[in-house]
Amino acid sequence: MILCGILAYYSKQSFSESNIKDCISSLELIEHRGPNDKGIVLIDTINSLYKHYNKSQIIDNTILNEYSLDFNCNLILAHNRLSIIDLSTNAHQPMFFNNSWIVYNGEVYNYVELKKELIDLGYYFNSTSDTEVVLKAYHFWGKECIKKFNGMWSFVIWDGNKNKLFCSNDRFGVKPLYYLNSNNQVIFTSEIKQFKSFSNIELSINQKNSNLYISRGIHPLDNSTYYNEISRFPKSHTLDLDLKKEKLSFNFYKYYDLYNLPQKKIAHENAKFELKELLKNAISIRTRSDVNLGVSISGGIDSTLILQYLVQLQNGNKISTFSSITPGSSSDESYYINKVNDFYNTIPNYSNPIIEFEREDFNNFLKQIEFPPVTMSFYAQWLISRLMHNKNITINLVGQGADEIFGGYHTHYFRFLRYLIIKGKLISYFSELNAYSNIKGLNKINLHKIILSDLLTLFYYKSGIKKLDQRFNLERFSVIELIKIFKNDLTKYELPFFLHSDDRSSMGHSVETRHPFLDYRIVNFGYSLPNNLCLNKGWSKFILRNMIDNNLRDIKWRVDKKGFTTPFEDIAKNINGKPISIFDFRSYCFDTIFK
Incomplete structure (x- = not known):
């Protein structure tokens, strides 16, 4: 390899x-x-x-x-x-x-x-x-x-x-x-x-x-x-x-062509067993190497599952984990990351992008990834890769892809609720609306109004009464089928940019990133599942949550997953010594890369 x-x-x-x-x-x-x-x-x-x-x-x-x-x-x-x-x-x-x-x-x-x-x-x-x-x-x-x-x-x-x-x-x-x-x-x-x-x-x-x-x-x-x-x-x-x-x-x-994959009927327990075996094998064959391996964990479902099954494969050998933390900020994930590390008795390593930020290093990061970042989590990935390199780790197992396959984005649930109304499944709609509102602490009436407004806009667009002036909205907004929304996020709207950053950030430090969830067998299987195994009872990634060890209930049923988020304001203000607007930040990034 x-x-x-x-x-x-x-x-x-x-x-x-x-x-x-x-x-x-x-x-x-x-x-x-x-x-x-x-x-x-x-x-x-x-x-x-x-x-x-x-x-x-x-x-x-x-x-x-x-x-x-x-x-x-x-x-x-x-x-x-x-x-x-x-x-x-x-x-x-x-x-x-x-x-x-x-x-x-x-x-x-x-x-x-x-x-x-x-x-x-x-x-x-x-x-x-x-x-x-x-x-x-x-x-x-x-x-x-x-x-x-x-x-x-x-x-x-x-x-x-x-x-x-x-x-x-x-x-x-x-x-x-x-x-x-x-x-x-x-x-x-x-x-x-x-x-x-x-x-x-x-x-x-x-x-x-x-x-x-x-x-x-x-x-x-x-x-x-x-x-x-x-x-x-x-x-x-x-x-x-x-x-x-x-x-x-x-x-x-x-x-x-994943758009031609058929969906099938399968019981929840059967699906969970089959997915477990697929994921364990996908992880196993991705450990084949003659160099040291580590795992990026964020305290969320995807990376925790990878670590869970990797521990089973390692026969007692301690695993090095790597995480981005920002203690004291609203985006910090230290509590959940430490829960996972303590439970699996790992060798934890941490990077803090706020403390480690240097303008020259950030400029090098921009030139290396070759496209302007849309999220500061890309910079966090860059620092994690450097930390791995310094710790003599050459392979990084990550959880990318699970959100796009099993419905991990907040927008997926909004589209799911819209889909239920369009298909006339009103009982399911109100059941899911109530469950999602309770889990997320949202006002049910306000959420209902948002979904109805979204539907009205869709009707105006489909009937030609209203035009959408953004190419992005035009292509993305009009899709109704939930699985197609997932697939579009994997092929076009979300995953490609994370993969681009993964490759440049890791290879910039001579580290290889491996993605067990992007084993094509898992992708094929995930897109064959009925909707209720992905989004159910107000929970996203329902089948993955049910695969998490019951001793990690804080991880299994958490509602506020953030990922490798890094506060934009803290990074942006360090570039010129004072806060700048999002437009000035984009211009700065673009000019640094291309001019």
Whole structure:
């Protein structure tokens, strides 16, 4: 298993020495993603020739000293390696097999099982890494190999037998992959900053996206970025790029679609048992590594469940936990975090973003995540990742994804109540309204008025009487089906931005984040459940709450979960020494990153 940074650069024309230098510079910009090793292969795609260079040959400029125009290199694959499994040079990248090369960033957690299957098919292996499994799985199954992978990945394979590039991103876009396609040349990278190393490329700010963020705090909801020339490789897709064709043709293939998953009827106890077994296995295969592992806990349902089952798997070994706390503030979670740590007898570690805040460090954080934060919890993640790095922890298990699958946001219950009225389930509506109001301490009449007002606005919009002037509201507000609302939050409105921050904050400190709830089997199972197993009797994430150990009732039935929240005011006032408005804060963040 290898978390890293990758680069793939193809052109119809042969590269100059300057192009090679640009690629080396691009790789240096993401050294944090893979400090353990690096490699570059120069490929002549027309004649199927190649020259490979290891880390020492790149550092001592052997690659540049040997390069000459009589070698018609027009494809470069480059890689920085963060070693997780098989720390030896056998797992070095770019990796070669049967006239194909791969650069790969990710983890295919079921690589052990796939490796056994491939061995039974006659394949031999030189390493214990999953990179070799991915490459040989592609050799045998072709693009269908993707459907066998359980994990997170972005990779580029040059298939020398077909002279094509085969590229892929995981189902939920956990691992980043960006591309630029211009003038018969294409570049793939792990981070946006890498494009700035190329002297033959000019980047321009996407004004539409930048205005949307500064005025409304909304990030691009599609695959565009804050640069006109750069796009995000679509999640759940592969790309076959035929290099033999005169003009490069970008035809993406979608190999996974959660919107087509059927719902099923299942009893609560049966569903709870099946989900428990799935989650335990998802955690188990995500502990496969040759480095130290820790858990981020916030005192909430999701991270507590991960710790609960991890303790069962660790056979008495103490687990290091990491948390963000702000004692004395309204957003502090210390009470619940300490409850969990004490119960499971962990080795707790804490970070306080208010005390640790430094303007220069915050600016570095902004430049690293490459997009302006919509919540200060992103900065808390940055500090947690640094703390993990300092404690020699390389793997971080987190609870991201559970809110979007099992209905963890406050807005989900409001949409659920609206849905019940639309479907004519008035008895259920008033029952849930009363229960939710009692749990949250809300006035029932006021809540009822809010739901009715929401319904009236929806009616006006659907009938054409009223127009919604925000693209965000237009796309999000009109969805009625509850499961589709959950899925939209996972694919578009919520999770992508948390995953982006997860990746940049963790990899910025050479730490890998793993997400058990984003095991595709759990996602498929969660979206097949009836609504009442997610939202029930006023409780969100009903099925997950019922899986929590009964000795942690304060966690199991808590109503005020906040997450890694960090008070905006305390951070904002430290930037210029005095409080600033949310609009000035957004402008500050945007300018720090892009200007």
